[in-house]
Amino acid sequence: VPNSEFLQGTLELSNRGEIVIDAKGQTSVPGILAAGDVTTVPFKQIIISMGAGATAALGAFDYLIRN
DSSP states (O other), X not given: OOSOGXXXXXXXXXXXXXXXXXXXXXXXXXXXXXXXXXXXOSOOOHHHHHHHHHHHHHXXXXXXXXX
16 A cells, blocks of 8 residues: 555545656646655565666656746
8 A cells, every 4th residue: 555645635536545647757737746655656565666766756856947
């Protein structure tokens, strides 16, 4: 069970409580990115979370240079 209760009403969460992200790790709130097991990534293994963290970092960089 994801530890995301504190985000209810702030970000879009799935029916399982996972943070909904796009392909770049962006959430429903511009400028807020998420990665790892608390997100809607299909597989919950440490190597997947590490890759998602790298994707979110690149997404944050992209967001910052465009805004």
